[in-house]
Amino acid sequence: MACSATAKILQPLSIRSAEKSQSCSKMLSPSSFLGSTPLPKKLFSVNKTISPLARRSATIVAVSSDVVKEKKLKSTQNLLITKEEGLVLYEDMYLGRAFEDMCAQMYYRGKMFGFVHLYNGQEAVSTGFIKLLKKEDCVVSTYRDHVHALSKGVPARQVMSELFGKTTGCCRGQGGSMHMFSKEHNVLGGFAFIGEGIPVATGAAFTSKYKREVFKEDCDEVTLAFFGDGTCNNGQFFECLNMATLWKLPIVFVVENNLWAIGMSHLRSTSDPQIWKKGPAFGMPGVHVDGMDVLKVREVAKEAVSRARRGEGPTLVECETYRFRGHSLADPDELRDPAEKAHYATRDPITALKKYVIENKLASEAELKAIEKKIDEEVEEAVEFADKSPVPERSQLLENVFADPKGFGIGPDGKYRCEDPKFTQGTAQV
Amino acid sequence: MVDVSSNKLKMCKITNTSLSFRLNIKSAPHPPPPPPPPPTAAASTTNIASKRHELLLFEALREGLEEEMDRDPRVCVMGEDVGHYGGSYKVTKGFATKFGDLRVLDTPIAENSFTGMAIGAAMTGLRPIVEGMNMGFLLLAFNQISNNCGMLHYTSGGQFKIPIVIRGPGGVGRQLGAEHSQRLESYFQSIPGIQMVACSTPYNAKGLMKAAIRSDNPVILFEHVLLYNLKERIPDEEYVLNLEEAEMVRPGEHVTILTYSRMRYHVMQAAKTLVNKGYDPEVIDIRSLKPFDLHTIGNSVKKTHRVVIVEECMRTGGIGASLTASINENFHDYLDAPIVCLSSQDVPTPYAGTLEEWTVVQPAQIVAAVEQLCR
Numbered sequence: 154m155a156c157s158a159t160a161k162i163l164q165p166l167s168i169r170s171a172e173k174s175q176s177c178s179k180m181l182s183p184s185s186f187l188g189s190t191p192l193p194k195k196l197f198s199v200n201k202t203i204s205p206l207a208r209r210s211a212t213i214v215a216v217s218s219d220v221v222k223e224k225k226l227k228s229t230q231n232l233l234i235t236k237e238e239g240l241v242l243y244e245d246m247y248l249g250r251a252f253e254d255m256c257a258q259m260y261y262r263g264k265m266f267g268f269v270h271l272y273n274g275q276e277a278v279s280t281g282f283i284k285l286l287k288k289e290d291c292v293v294s295t296y297r298d299h300v301h302a303l304s305k306g307v308p309a310r311q312v313m314s315e316l317f318g319k320t321t322g323c324c325r326g327q328g329g330s331m332h333m334f335s336k337e338h339n340v341l342g343g344f345a346f347i348g349e350g351i352p353v354a355t356g357a358a359f360t361s362k363y364k365r366e367v368f369k370e371d372c373d374e375v376t377l378a379f380f381g382d383g384t385c386n387n388g389q390f391f392e393c394l395n396m397a398t399l400w401k402l403p404i405v406f407v408v409e410n411n412l413w414a415i416g417m418s419h420l421r422s423t424s425d426p427q428i429w430k431k432g433p434a435f436g437m438p439g440v441h442v443d444g445m446d447v448l449k450v451r452e453v454a455k456e457a458v459s460r461a462r463r464g465e466g467p468t469l470v471e472c473e474t475y476r477f478r479g480h481s482l483a484d485p486d487e488l489r490d491p492a493e494k495a496h497y498a499t500r501d502p503i504t505a506l507k508k509y510v511i512e513n514k515l516a517s518e519a520e521l522k523a524i525e526k527k528i529d530e531e532v533e534e535a536v537e538f539a540d541k542s543p544v545p546e547r548s549q550l551l552e553n554v555f556a557d558p559k560g561f562g563i564g565p566d567g568k569y570r571c572e573d574p575k576f577t578q579g580t581a582q583v
Numbered sequence: 584m585v586d587v588s589s590n591k592l593k594m595c596k597i598t599n600t601s602l603s604f605r606l607n608i609k610s611a612p613h614p615p616p617p618p619p620p621p622p623t624a625a626a627s628t629t630n631i632a633s634k635r636h637e638l639l640l641f642e643a644l645r646e647g648l649e650e651e652m653d654r655d656p657r658v659c660v661m662g663e664d665v666g667h668y669g670g671s672y673k674v675t676k677g678f679a680t681k682f683g684d685l686r687v688l689d690t691p692i693a694e695n696s697f698t699g700m701a702i703g704a705a706m707t708g709l710r711p712i713v714e715g716m717n718m719g720f721l722l723l724a725f726n727q728i729s730n731n732c733g734m735l736h737y738t739s740g741g742q743f744k745i746p747i748v749i750r751g752p753g754g755v756g757r758q759l760g761a762e763h764s765q766r767l768e769s770y771f772q773s774i775p776g777i778q779m780v781a782c783s784t785p786y787n788a789k790g791l792m793k794a795a796i797r798s799d800n801p802v803i804l805f806e807h808v809l810l811y812n813l814k815e816r817i818p819d820e821e822y823v824l825n826l827e828e829a830e831m832v833r834p835g836e837h838v839t840i841l842t843y844s845r846m847r848y849h850v851m852q853a854a855k856t857l858v859n860k861g862y863d864p865e866v867i868d869i870r871s872l873k874p875f876d877l878h879t880i881g882n883s884v885k886k887t888h889r890v891v892i893v894e895e896c897m898r899t900g901g902i903g904a905s906l907t908a909s910i911n912e913n914f915h916d917y918l919d920a921p922i923v924c925l926s927s928q929d930v931p932t933p934y935a936g937t938l939e940e941w942t943v944v945q946p947a948q949i950v951a952a953v954e955q956l957c958r
Contacts (some may be wrong), residue, residue, distance in 0.1 A: 291707065325740035334739035341706055349730060352696040356703020363709060366685055367656060391694035399691070408833065553741035556799035559862025562780045562827045565913050566879040568875075569827070 188452030190441045232357045232513055233448045239506070239515045242447055244524045245284055245319050246276040246503050251298035251525075252309055253478075256299065256316060259536065260482045266317045268345075269330045272300040274445075274477035277502035279304045281450030282377055285458055291339045291376040293354035296331035297409075298343045301379060306338040313535040319542035326545050327553065347380065348387035351406070353376035355393045358404035358467075361437065363463075373462040376404045383414030385428045395433040405457045406432075409444065415480040416488045420434075432469030444472030445500040447481040448509065475500075546580035555576035587736070590637040601850035626852055632793040635816040643785035643817060644674045644750075645705035647792035648712070652682055652819065655710065658796055661688040661701050661788070662714030662751075671716050672752060672811050679902070701729045704741040712794065718753030718805065718807060732801045733776035748795045750804035752868060754845055754895055755943050757809065761931035764939075767804055768866045772873050778842040779872040782828055785815040790824030807845045829876035835865035838884040841906060843869045844894040845945060850893050862953060872902050880906075881914055888919040889956050893944055898926040923952050 171189050206567065234242065237436075253271040260269055275297075283304035300421040302312055307323055316330055324343075332343035339359055344350040348399060357376040362522025364372040384390055385408060397404050408428050412419045420426050432439025442453045450472060457468040475497035480485030510516050551571075555561065558571035575581035638646070652658045659682075660675055666689035667675035668927065678687040690697040694715065701711040715721040721728065722743040728749065736744055755764040766777055778800050781789035790805070795802035833854060842850045847868050854864050867882050869875060884890055890910060895904040910922055925944045933939055 238900050253946065259653020293703075323740065324738060324742070325742050328738040332738040334742050336739075337744040341703065341743070344634040346726065346728075348728060349726060353703035353706065353731060355696070356705070357702040357707045358702055358703075360704045363659070363685055363704070367659075367683070384670070388693075389696050390700065392691070392693035393700075395691060396693065396696060462586065472932065505826060513601045542627040554776050555735045555778075556741075556744035556746070557734055560776075560798075560800045560874065562871065563876050565877045 154368045156490050158425065161521070167415070173460075181393045186362040186438070186440045186442075186453045186456050187340070188442055188449035190443055192571075200365070204389060215345050232515070233452065234515070236515045237463060239510045240520070240524065241284060242280050242404040242440055242451070243306065243339040243506055243516075243521060244528060245304055246447065247439060247525055248303055248309065248528050248531070249276040249279060250310070250503055251528050252303060252535075254400040255532050257478070257482060259313075259316070262360070265330065267320070267331075268481050268483065269316070270297040270481045271478045272297050272476070274497065274501070275409055275411060275474045277450050277506075278379070278407065278472045278474055279445045282379075282405070282407055284398060284455040285451065285454050286377070289339060289374045291341050291357040292358065292379070293348060293350040293376065294333070294379045295381065295384070296343070297381075298331065298333045298379075299341075302333040302335060302340050302343075303340075305335070306336045307333065307340060308350055310538040311335075311361075313532075314542050317539040317542070318544065319539055320545045320549065321538070322348075323540040324348065325549065325553070326456065327549075334507060341376075347384040348389035349388075351378050351384070351389050354404060355397055355402060358397065358461075360403035361403050362400065371487030372465075373436065374403065375458050375461040377407055377458075378404060379407045379409060381414065382408065382410040382412065382428065383417065384408075385410075386429065391431075392437075394431065394437065394467070397467040398436040399466065402475035403461035403464065404467045405454070405461055406467060406469045409470065409474050410471055411474050411476045413480070413489065415484065424425055426462065427471075429469060429471040437469055439466045441471045441473065444504050445497065446508050447502050465518045473474060478502075485502050548577050550579035551576055551581065555558065586932070593605045607840060615800070634819040636819055637814060638726050638748060638785060638832045639811065640782075640785045640806075640813045640815075641672050641674050641811040642840075643789040643815075644782075644792050645676065647789035648674065648796075649678070649681075651680070651685040651796040654688065654938075655796075656686075657708065658712065659686045659688065659704075659709055660712045661690055661697055662712075663690055663692055663854045665689060669841060670714065672806075672808075674714070676806060688790065694720050694723040694755055695727055699731060700729040701747055702735070702745055705745045705747045705801075708747045710748075712748040712750060712796065713750045715749065715751030715891070717763055717808075718751045719762055721749065721751065721807050722766060722770070723782050725770070728771065728777070728803075729774045733774040736881050737776060744799050745801045746799045748792075748804055749801070750792075750806060750837075752806045752808040752811070754805075754807040754809065755927070755932050755939065756946060758934055758936055759808070759932075760934050764932035766896045766901070766927070767897040768872050769904075770866055771803060771903060772902060777801045777803060777873065778826055779803045779805065780870055781807075783810060783844050783847045783868055783870070785813060786817045787824055787868075788824055789817060790832070791870070794826045799822065800920060802826065805844060806906070811847055819947065825872060826877055827871050830868040830870050830878065832866075832868050833864065834867040835863040835887070837863045837887060837957055838889040838891060838893045839866065839880070839887045840866045841869050841880060841891060842866065843872065843902070844895060846893045846895050849944060849946045850949055851955070856946065856950050857953055860950075860954070864953060869906070875906060875909055877909065877913055880910065884910060884914045885917045888917055889931045890922045890940055891949070891956060892922065892926075893949055894922040894924070894926050894956040895943055896925070896939045899929050917927055920956055923956055925952055934950045 221325055254551040259265055262423055279300045292301055292305050299312055311323040315324055318326040320326055331345045334342050354376045362376040364370045371442050421486045429439035429441040443449050457470055459466055559569050573581045664671050665675045666679040666687045699711050701713045704711050732745055753767055780791050782791045795804050840850050850866055857864050892903040892906055896902050903926050907922045907924050928942045930942050932942055
């Protein structure tokens with residue numbers, strides 16, 4: 154039916170096509186995205202009253218992932234990762250999981266408050282992408298941002314302190330769970346409203362291009378924008394896809410499609426649930442990948458990030474993933490089908506990587522256990538550090554509102570308000 | 584869209600004195616050479632001996648912008664039609680040829696996203712200026728302006744600064760209809776972390792533009808559609824004004840009249856009438872809408888003990904409302920009478936010319952209010 158129509162949705166930019174194929178429908182860019190999904194999976198439908206239309210699978214075909222499968226079966230010389238890489242990936246994913254589990258504990262013990270959104274189950278996306286980046290590359294996330302910050306290199310103790318609301322937190326306790334920022338590690342947040350970070354990420358990518366073309370610097374910094382399936386119905390998403398392609402910005406749009414926006418199933422809210430298709434509509438490659446498999450994500454990420462670095466423009470990557478916990482710690486998570494949860498639990502990315510590493514003799518069980526122990530200790534130490542850290546003083550209240558505190562204006566006495574001694578005490582009238 | 588790029592001065596029907604304007608309030612339609620102003624008058628006329636050149640307000644904005652873009656390569660402009668078109672009010676005319684398409688970026692019509700993009704660029708080292716083709720369009724960018732522009736420096740614990748300037752024409756024009764005649768200063772004033780300034784003369788337009796660009800804070804610069812063709816002689820020498828200071832337009836003894844932007848000219852016209860009737864009003868252009876310059880304002884209140892605020896915002900929740908509260912809080916003891924706040928009617932601006940005239944404050948109303956107050 155729609156095959157011919159969709160066949161016209163060309164991805165106009167040429168990508169290296171190592172895997173040439175004969176089929177007409179393989180003209181789309183995914184052909185060079187190793188690890189990307191062949192036939193888009195039938196999205197796991199929970200609500201049986203959803204009409205068959207919602208469950209239709211597309212007639213678009215991405216390239217086969219036989220490349221990946223084959224590589225898996227071949228000898229160890231053709232493995233996707235080296236031992237070091239494997240251990241790095243494992244450690245990072247385990248850190249994400251251990252940290253989030255600790256957050257849940259601390260929340261229920263009353264150490265942190267507000268809205269806390271945990272990332273359990275989605276670690277493959279964060280690790281798969283962010284571990285490929287340099288320190289200068291930027292990451293922009295949403296409210297589910299703890300693990301993105303950790304993967305980018307923000308120390309666990311700083312993130313935990315921030316969650317506890319202490320001054321030693323990465324944002325001095327002023328941001329909280331949903332606003333993790335780090336100038337040192339180029340984590341540009343942490344945004345509470347969905348879609349809000351995408352333009353900011355586009356701006357960071359714009360700066361990278363500006364540095365290259367106006368300052369004539371040798372700048373190949375890339376920005377990654379992480380957001381969810383719900384965001385893909387938001388105007389800012391589409392506006393930024395347009396602008397990013399228009400100006401060939403070095404950005405990768407990473408969709409963490411975990412099928413649920415709080416209690417709204419992706420299938421119930423989206424007319425065409427296949428998000429990766431929206432990339433070619435704006436002239437950029439759209440790729441779908443199994444977000445529970447860190448190796449596949451990493452392969453796709455390599456190509457997407459290299460594309461951006463080479464100046465070829467943006468990519469839209471849809472990672473099919475799943476969150477094992479509720480939307481936030483306040484969400485009772487009663488709506489999702491236990492069968493669905495059980496299904497994805499069997500695809501736990503950490504277990505999968507562990508299996509891969511051990512089966513391919515990249516590392517022993519003991520080495521992995523040692524990593525786990527190290528991480529557990531690190532997370533415990535982070536909690537201790539956060540516990541011992543001081544709460545913000547009143548004097549911190551008025552700081553950081555303005556980069557230039559003259560912005561508080563001139564008081565009746567003719568002096569700037571920020572010169573008032575009470576200002577540093579946090580009690581000045583501003 | 585009203586064509587302001589040409590010199591069709593009849594569009595600027597504010598007052599006769601607004602055109603070929605000298606900042607000496609005693610000038611009349613075809614005046615003899617005005618007497619030299621007292622030293623404390625409008626800052627631009629204090630240094631008459633220095634070399635000056637004459638230009639229109641939009642050209643002054645352009646000059647300020649160009650000087651800053653020459654000075655700092657990080658400064659860039661983003662907005663609709665700012666590049667090849669030269670800006671819908673010609674503020675960036677010629678810039679695309681001079682600075683290139685990336686420094687003067689023509690954006691698609693996506694205010695929320697390109698404002699957010701400017702914020703992301705500011706966080707990563709650039710100094711962008713976002714032009715709203717009409718200030719009202721920035722309502723679409725309210726999300727980014729409130730959440731990111733204003734708050735991000737604080738939520739990041741001071742790690743990222745947002746040295747962005749958001750500017751554009753607003754205010755009631757000449758029969759532009761309700762949606763093109765909005766006064767966004769009243770909506771934005773509560774956002775913590777931003778500064779707001781309003782320019783009213785070519786001199787302060789250029790000075791405030793430069794100051795806003797150099798400031799590390801996010802600044803919203805409010806221009807007015809009807810003021811773009813004001814002419815004035817401004818100094819050749821480089822100058823930067825202070826973002827937080829108000830401007831003493833006309834010192835006086837009887838009453839303090841606080842105003843900004845276009846209403847300054849209605850006030851000055853009313854001031855002429857008042858002077859003829861024997862009153863001595865002190866006129867202050869507050870310029871800084873957020874924060875208020877309570878020093879200049881306070882000194883004036885302490886002198887005259889009577890305040891009239893004349894603004895173009897709606898009565899409800901406007902700048903005047905905040906200013907009234909602020910003065911009452913800080914200078915209550917110095918007031919001999921309640922503060923009079925003259926604002927626009929709480930009405931969507933009608934298209935019909937007569938109705939539109941009645942929604943904004945007219946000089947006659949200002950005169951009546953002062954007479955009433957000073958009885």
